[in-house]
Amino acid sequence: MSFISKPVVHHPQLGHNDLGLTRRDYEGPISTLCAGCGHDSVSAAIVQACAELSIPPHRFAKVSGIGCSSKTPSYFLGNSHGLNSVHGRMPSVTTGANLANRSLHCIGISGDGDTASIGLGQFAHIVRRRVNMLYIVDNNGTYGLTKGQFSATNDKGSTNKKGLPNLHEPIDLVSMALQIGATFVARSFSGDKRQLVPLIRAGLLHEGFAFIDVVSPCVAFNNHAGSTKSYEYVRGHRDDVVMADFVPTHEEITADYAPGEREDVLMPDGSTLRLRKLEETYDPRDRTKALNYVHDKTLQGEVVTGLLYIDPDASDCHAMLNTVAEPLNSLGEAELCPGSEALDAINASFR
Amino acid sequence: MKPTNVFDPNYFHKVVDCQWACPAHTPVPEYIRLIAQQRYTEAYMLNWDSNVFPGILGRTCDRPCEPACRRVRTEEKPVAICRLKRVAADHKGDITPYLPRVPTRKNGKRVALLGAGPASLAVARDLLPLGYEVHVFDKDPGAGGMMRTQIPAFRLPIEVLEEEVDLIMDMGVQGHFNYTIDSMRDMLDQGFDAYFIGTGAPRGRDLPNLPGRVESGAHISIGIDWLSSVAFGHTTSISGKVIVMGGGNTAMDCCRTSMRLGAEEVTVVVRSGFDVMKASEWEKEDTIGEGIPIVNNRPPIKFVHENGKLKGVLFQCIEQVADENGRLESVPTGEPDVFMEADHVLMAIGQENHCPWIERDIGIEFDQWDCPILNEETLQSTNPKVFFGGDSAFGPENIIWASAHAHRAAISMHLFCQGEDLLSARPPEGVNLISQKMGMHEWAYDSAHDPAQRFIVPKADQKVALSNIKVEVELGFDEELGLKEAQRCLNCDVQTVFTENLCIECDACVDICPMDCITFTDNGEESDLRGRLTAPASNLEQDLYVSDELKTGRVMVKDEDVCVHCGLCAERCPTNAWDMQKSIFHIPQLGSSST
Numbered sequence: 001m002s003f004i005s006k007p008v009v010h011h012p013q014l015g016h017n018d019l020g021l022t023r024r025d026y027e028g029p030i031s032t033l034c035a036g037c038g039h040d041s042v043s044a045a046i047v048q049a050c051a052e053l054s055i056p057p058h059r060f061a062k063v064s065g066i067g068c069s070s071k072t073p074s075y076f077l078g079n080s081h082g083l084n085s086v087h088g089r090m091p092s093v094t095t096g097a098n099l100a101n102r103s104l105h106c107i108g109i110s111g112d113g114d115t116a117s118i119g120l121g122q123f124a125h126i127v128r129r130r131v132n133m134l135y136i137v138d139n140n141g142t143y144g145l146t147k148g149q150f151s152a153t154n155d156k157g158s159t160n161k162k163g164l165p166n167l168h169e170p171i172d173l174v175s176m177a178l179q180i181g182a183t184f185v186a187r188s189f190s191g192d193k194r195q196l197v198p199l200i201r202a203g204l205l206h207e208g209f210a211f212i213d214v215v216s217p218c219v220a221f222n223n224h225a226g227s228t229k230s231y232e233y234v235r236g237h238r239d240d241v242v243m244a245d246f247v248p249t250h251e252e253i254t255a256d257y258a259p260g261e262r263e264d265v266l267m268p269d270g271s272t273l274r275l276r277k278l279e280e281t282y283d284p285r286d287r288t289k290a291l292n293y294v295h296d297k298t299l300q301g302e303v304v305t306g307l308l309y310i311d312p313d314a315s316d317c318h319a320m321l322n323t324v325a326e327p328l329n330s331l332g333e334a335e336l337c338p339g340s341e342a343l344d345a346i347n348a349s350f351r
Numbered sequence: 352m353k354p355t356n357v358f359d360p361n362y363f364h365k366v367v368d369c370q371w372a373c374p375a376h377t378p379v380p381e382y383i384r385l386i387a388q389q390r391y392t393e394a395y396m397l398n399w400d401s402n403v404f405p406g407i408l409g410r411t412c413d414r415p416c417e418p419a420c421r422r423v424r425t426e427e428k429p430v431a432i433c434r435l436k437r438v439a440a441d442h443k444g445d446i447t448p449y450l451p452r453v454p455t456r457k458n459g460k461r462v463a464l465l466g467a468g469p470a471s472l473a474v475a476r477d478l479l480p481l482g483y484e485v486h487v488f489d490k491d492p493g494a495g496g497m498m499r500t501q502i503p504a505f506r507l508p509i510e511v512l513e514e515e516v517d518l519i520m521d522m523g524v525q526g527h528f529n530y531t532i533d534s535m536r537d538m539l540d541q542g543f544d545a546y547f548i549g550t551g552a553p554r555g556r557d558l559p560n561l562p563g564r565v566e567s568g569a570h571i572s573i574g575i576d577w578l579s580s581v582a583f584g585h586t587t588s589i590s591g592k593v594i595v596m597g598g599g600n601t602a603m604d605c606c607r608t609s610m611r612l613g614a615e616e617v618t619v620v621v622r623s624g625f626d627v628m629k630a631s632e633w634e635k636e637d638t639i640g641e642g643i644p645i646v647n648n649r650p651p652i653k654f655v656h657e658n659g660k661l662k663g664v665l666f667q668c669i670e671q672v673a674d675e676n677g678r679l680e681s682v683p684t685g686e687p688d689v690f691m692e693a694d695h696v697l698m699a700i701g702q703e704n705h706c707p708w709i710e711r712d713i714g715i716e717f718d719q720w721d722c723p724i725l726n727e728e729t730l731q732s733t734n735p736k737v738f739f740g741g742d743s744a745f746g747p748e749n750i751i752w753a754s755a756h757a758h759r760a761a762i763s764m765h766l767f768c769q770g771e772d773l774l775s776a777r778p779p780e781g782v783n784l785i786s787q788k789m790g791m792h793e794w795a796y797d798s799a800h801d802p803a804q805r806f807i808v809p810k811a812d813q814k815v816a817l818s819n820i821k822v823e824v825e826l827g828f829d830e831e832l833g834l835k836e837a838q839r840c841l842n843c844d845v846q847t848v849f850t851e852n853l854c855i856e857c858d859a860c861v862d863i864c865p866m867d868c869i870t871f872t873d874n875g876e877e878s879d880l881r882g883r884l885t886a887p888a889s890n891l892e893q894d895l896y897v898s899d900e901l902k903t904g905r906v907m908v909k910d911e912d913v914c915v916h917c918g919l920c921a922e923r924c925p926t927n928a929w930d931m932q933k934s935i936f937h938i939p940q941l942g943s944s945s946t
Contacts, residue, residue, distance in 0.1 A: 002792050002922045007800035007865040007915055009425055011886045014867065024865075036857040036925025044862035191858055219857065219925040231855050235903055 006030050018054035026051045028078035032071070038190030038216030038231075039069055039138045043076040045193050046107065046136075049200035050077060052246075061097050061104040065090040065119060068145050068218075069111030069138035077107075088119025091126035091135075095317075098131050101327040102318055105204055106133035113143055116152035116171045123173070127180040127209055132316035134203040134210045137173055138190070140218035141229040148221030159226030172298060174308060177211045178291045183314030184210035185290070186244075186307045189234050190217065198246045198273075199307060207268045208314035215303060228301070239297050241279040242306040247272040265312045275307060284310055352877050352906075354899040357848060360782040363934040365894060366911050367844045369432055372419035374748075374755035375402040376938045379416055379432055380844040384796060386439055387837040389830075394439035396449045401938070403473040403519075403754045404498070406511045409437025410825065411502055413600075413631060413749040421841050424890070425866070425913050428805035430839045431828070438833035440511075451480040453522050458482030460768040463543040465532060468496020469750045470549030470741030472519045473757030474764070477941040479522045481765060486543070487520075488527045492583075494520055497551055497742075498750065500579035501601065503608045504821045535709040545736055545764040548723075549753070552742035554705035555601075557698060563654030567696075570661035571654070574605045574699030581608055581820070591694030592616045594664055596651060598628035602699035603638045609697065610641060611820040618691065619645045620664070622700075624671045627679065637824065641817065650681070652688060654696070663692040702747045722746060729763040729773040730756060738764055758940045765941055781937035786930050787845055788921070794931055796845050798918040800865075801838040808832075842916045846934050849907055851899045853928035860920035860929055861885065866913045869920060874906045884910055 006027070014022045026047045031040045050060065060080035064070035066087035073082050081104065085093040094108045115123045115137050126135070141154040150158075150166045153173065159165050177185045184206040188196040196214065203210035215234050217223045223230040228237075247264075263284075265273040275284055283289055290309045297304045324331065355362060365371050369379040377398060385394035398405035412433050420429030460483050464471035467489035475485045493499065495516045498507065520526060532538060538546065555573035558564060564571065574597065580586040593614040595606040598621035609617045619638065621628055625647045628635065639645065649666035656662055668686040671679040704722065709715055714734035716724045723732050723739050730738050740756030742748055763773050787795040809826045816822045828836060861869050867886035874880070880895060881888040888895060893912035900906060921929040 002919065004799040004917070004919070004922075006863065006919065007917050008802055009800060009915060010865060011867045011913055012424065013886055013889070030863075030919075031923075034925065035923045036855070036859045038857065040862055040923070041858045044858075191856060193858070217857070219855075223855070231857055232902065235856075 002030050017051050019056060021051065021057075023048055023051040025079075026057055026077055028075045031075040033068060034144075034220045036219035037068070038140060038214075038218070039072050040075070041190040041193070042136065042138055042196070042214050042216055043072045045190075045196040046200055047076045048193065049197045049204065052197070053201055053204060055105060055204075059103070059105055060107060061094075061101075062107045062109065063090050063094045063097060064109040065111075065114035067111040067114045068140075069109055069216075070114055072138065073107075073109050088114055088117070088122055090114065090119065091122040091131070094133050095126060095129065095131050098133060098317075099323070101329060102132065102323070103327045106131070107204070108133055108135045110135070110137050112137060112139045112141060112151040112153040112173075116173060120152075120171070124176070124180055127177055127182045127211070130181075130183065130209045130315070130317045130320065132208055132318065134200065134206075134212070136200075136212050136214060138216040139173070139213055139229070140216050140222055141227070142218050142222035144218045144221050148218075155228040158228045159224075161221055161224055163226060165226075172294070173211075173213045174304075175291060175294055178287055178294070178309055182211050182309070183208045183311040185309040186211070187213045187215070187303070187305045189215050189238065189303075189305055191231055191235065192305075195240070195243065195305065198244045201246045202244050202267065202273050202307070205267045205269055205271065206310075206314070208311075208316045234303055237301055237303050239279070239302040239304045240306050241277070241282045241293070241304055241308065242284045243276040243278060244307040245274040245276065247274055265310060267312075273310075275310075278306070284308060352874060352880060352895065352897045355894070355896045357784070357846070357896075358782065360780040360936055362894065363782060363784075363846050364936050366846060367934070368419040368421050369416035370844070370936070372415045373402070374415065374752045375758065376755075376936065377401045377416075378844065378936070380840055380842050382439060383430070383432070383435055383837050383840040384842065386435055386833060387797065387840075389834070391439050391442040392444045392446055392449070395443040396446060398436055398439060399446070401754070401940070402751060403476055403757070404469060404515050404750060405436050406440035406515050407498055407507060408750060409433060409440050410507050410511065411498070412436070412751055415751070421843055421913070421915070422839065425841075425915060426802070431805055431808065431836050434808050434825075434828055435833060435837060437827050438830075441827055442830060442833075450518075453479045454482045456482065457484050460484065460544045461486065462545045462547065462764060462768070463488065463538060463541065464547045464549060465538065466496055466548065466550035466741075466743070467491070467494035467526070467528070468549055468551050468741060468753065469498055470551075470743075470753035470757050471496070471547060472516060473754045474547050474549065474740065474761045475524045476519045476522065477758060477761035478765065479524070481941060483768070484525070485523070486525045486527060488530045488532055488538075490529065490531050492528050494526060494528070496549075497575075500582045501575050501604070503578065503581065503604050505607065505611065505816065505824050506604070508821070508823050533708045535706075535715070536713050539713060539736070543736075544768050545738065547760055547764065548706070548737065548739045548743050549741045549757070550704075550706065550743045552702040552704040552747040554703045555698065556701040556703060558651065558700070561651060561653060563656050566659060567654045567656040567661035569659070570694060571696045571698065574601045574697050575702060577697055578604060578608060581612070586612070588613045589695055590615065592692050593618070593695045593697065594691060594693040595619045595697045595699060596664075597621065597699035597701070598623060598630055599699060599701070600630050600634050601702075603630050603634040605697040605699050606638060606643050607641060608820065610643065610817055614695075617643050619643060620649050620651075620666060620691065621645060621647045622650045623681075624648055624679070627671070641813065649689065655690065661693060661696065663690055664696060665690050702742070704743045704746060706743065726773075728759070728777075730760040731763055731767070731773060735767065758938075761941050762939055778939040780939060783935040783937070784846065784848060784932040785935070786932050788927075788930060792922050794845075794918055796842050796931075796933070797838070798842070798845075798916070798931070800841070800915050800917050803835065803839055805839065806832050806836045844934050845916050845918070845931050847896075847909065847914065847916070847920055848930050848932045849896065849898050849909070850928050850930070851901060851907070853926045854898075854901055854907065855926055855928075856901055856903055856905070857925060859923040859925065863919045863923040865917065865919070866915055868910050868912075868914045870908045871901070871905050872908060873904070874900070880908055884908060886910070888912060
């Protein structure tokens with residue numbers, strides 16, 4: 001880790017967002033992860049995306065589990081709410097946070113171990129429950145914190161640092177999320193901010209559960225020739241299907257694309273998500289086709305990236321549960337404790 | 352763009368803005384680091400090596416380094432480089448063990464240095480260790496030239512001057528003082544092997560045709576001549592109302608000296624506007640700070656006199672208006688002319704080099720502006736035996752330029768005396784790059800960025816200072832302030848060096864860089880690349896560092912403009928593709944303590 005702090009000085013022409021803040025105001029302290037860790041790039045992408053959205057830093061809640069990935073919330077959004085929770089239990093804690101205060105933007109950070117091993121059950125159920133959050137998995141296919149064992153997302157046949165192959169089938173989190181009904185599913189690569197930043201912005205504004213699986217190489221234990229999650233392998237085997245560009249509310253849509261090449265999706269806040277199809281036959285609104293496409297490409301050793309599926313008309317768990325529109329902490333005593341008569345009425349309705 | 356060649360001595364030299372801007376290319380960051388380590392003697396010697404007069408320059412330098420300082424671009428105020436130089440001089444220990452040794456057995460060549468100012472003294476210092484017999488000729492009773500005669504004692508105490516001048520004289524210079532040179536032909540007849548003319552720009556400009564100039568001549572002095580007579584004790588007082596005409600540093604010295612010699616009222620009147628005055632920013636500040644008004648946009652019309660006594664000066668009122676090309680033009684405002692009372696006028700409106708004693712038929716040719724025709728690289732005149740340097744070469748500059756010229760001329764004179772070619776045999780420039788990595792995250796330099804503001808140099812009590820011309824106004828940084836100010840240096844000489852074949856393009860450097868200097872992108876023409884970097888590279892004076900093609904076909908582009916050399920790119924680089932390497936530039940020079 002670095003012992004000096006990142007200088008507070010910044011580029012004299014560094015831009016300000018609508019709140020008058022710079023990107024640097026969305027940073028956290030300097031990372032203690034290994035130099036070159038993909039997770040740090042994901043953190044940088046989150047910083048950039050949040051700054052671009054002009055949401056005040058204190059309107060975010062960042063929650064994580066255990067692992068290298070789950071350390072990263074310390075290194076971005078230094079002025080937001082956060083909880084580094086229990087291994088694999090980030091979804092539960094985030095659900096609680098979101099139910100209590102629906103006005104916060106929840107960012108859940110997890111890793112392949114935290115989500116695909118110990119937390120697999122939690123992951124499946126938060127997808128089903130459609131908690132309004134952005135769920136990011138920093139996926140490096142290895143247990144870096146315990147020195148490089150294969151994780152559950154490591155591809156079969158991929159080797160460890162010493163050259164021994166992985167014998168187990170991998171869990172593909174993207175396919176799983178698609179299967180269980182996630183309404184925003186994307187995969188990206190920590191080394192490509194041009195793709196990742198718009199996806200994070202879109203995921204944060206998506207009304208419902210947004211999932212981004214980010215291949216984020218582990219430089220210490222899984223960045224060698226036999227790995228399928230190394231910088232070099234991912235760069236060489238990427239299949240970008242849909243680019244998601246973000247058009248803020250106040251900007252006019254002017255670019256001209258040939259028909260069929262692009263599709264505009266209106267986001268809940270009035271901004272536009274412009275989908276540019278890089279693969280002509282791909283349809284990011286068709287869940288089944290998306291599943292099949294990802295499956296086929298995975299068999300060919302390709303890493304499909306981009307916005308794989310979106311349901312722009314999705315709703316979240318608050319809508320399903322018909323909860324109050326305001327955050328609980330803004331309610332007065334009368335609303336929170338309506339008295340014994342109200343309780344009696346509820347009890348009576350069950351008789 | 353083509354990949355940058357970091358082994359071109361000029362590439363990284365330009366990144367060290369202060370050193371690049373210094374005519375003598377003083378290794379500024381290196382000596383500031385030595386100050387930070389309280390190694391004042393070494394810091395002093397490093398200075399002495401390249402600029403010859405650290406104590407003098409630490410008080411009087413024109414500081415071309417400071418406006419160039421990277422801090423100006425990142426955080427407004429430059430490092431107080433000049434005053435740190437003085438810290439090194441004030442706190443140094445015994446330097447004698449570090450001085451170059453002068454051989455007692457001479458090499459048989461004799462050189463004559465005309466004028467005993469900074470240029471000649473620096474040439475003497477460079478040539479003496481090589482065994483030359485060095486003779487210096489000057490009309491004044493002692494060495495120092497304009498440093499002695501034109502810089503008042505309240506800016507440069509005589510002890511500081513004499514210490515550094517005597518250091519060189521004691522190396523074995525044969526001084527010929529009170530020696531008026533009236534014929535270069537006679538000098539040439541004395542049969543020296545080479546001649547160096549460092550006689551400066553000794554003639555102050557006058558306004559001989561301004562009405563009343565002749566009639567009131569007794570009350571009008573030329574600024575530099577007057578300062579010189581103050582320096583030698585011929586003038587000890589000035590009375591009544593004084594007008595100083597001119598807007599350069601000499602004008603500032605004249606008015607401040609007048610205040611100390613008893614003038615009742617002193618006013619500086621300048622032909623041009625305040626912002627375009629030639630005087631250094633800090634000289635203007637000090638002048639105003641001493642309560643001396645500066646009146647701008649007032650060209651003189653005539654000297655008003657009565658019965659041979661000066662009454663004052665009549666000035667026109669103008670304003671400066673930018674024409675279509677943005678050039679400032681003086682336009683009368685139409686206001687009535689202004690009369691200002693004066694008992695004495697000091698004219699500090701410029702200087703000229705003036706060599707009436709050089710006959711025009713001895714092979715030394717002059718151009719239409721009466722400047723000698725020189726080879727700019729070798730400083731050799733059209734008479735191969737004669738070399739020029741300092742103000743006498745290309746017109747009035749300053750002490751640091753005199754040192755720089757002297758190094759160049761000394762090499763030329765040496766090569767000339769040894770019968771070698773002045774251009775092809777010159778020692779080449781070079782650069783060494785030395786890794787500063789000491790451990791995983793440890794560097795041989797203090798890499799952390801200090802956001803402190805520039806510290807202010809303490810000054811003497813104004814009442815005391817104004818009462819005595821010998822009281823130095825600036826007290827200099829004490830040790831504590833000096834150490835604090837030294838921390839502000841960004842160590843621009845510790846370079847970010849990139850090795851393409853080690854890079855895995857993980858973006859760690861891009862993410863950590865506080866100044867958004869680094870971009871990985873497709874290659875292109877410079878103008879195109881500059882526009883599409885992480886932060887647009889709009890400062891065209893600063894280079895782009897471009898790598899060779901990487902595995903993905905992209906290139907690494909680093910904008911050198913606002914890099915704070917914090918080394919975080921190298922710290923966060925998993926493969927050491929980035930390394931922090933100290934650049935040491937080899938600027939050709941003779942007889943320094945390092946050669």
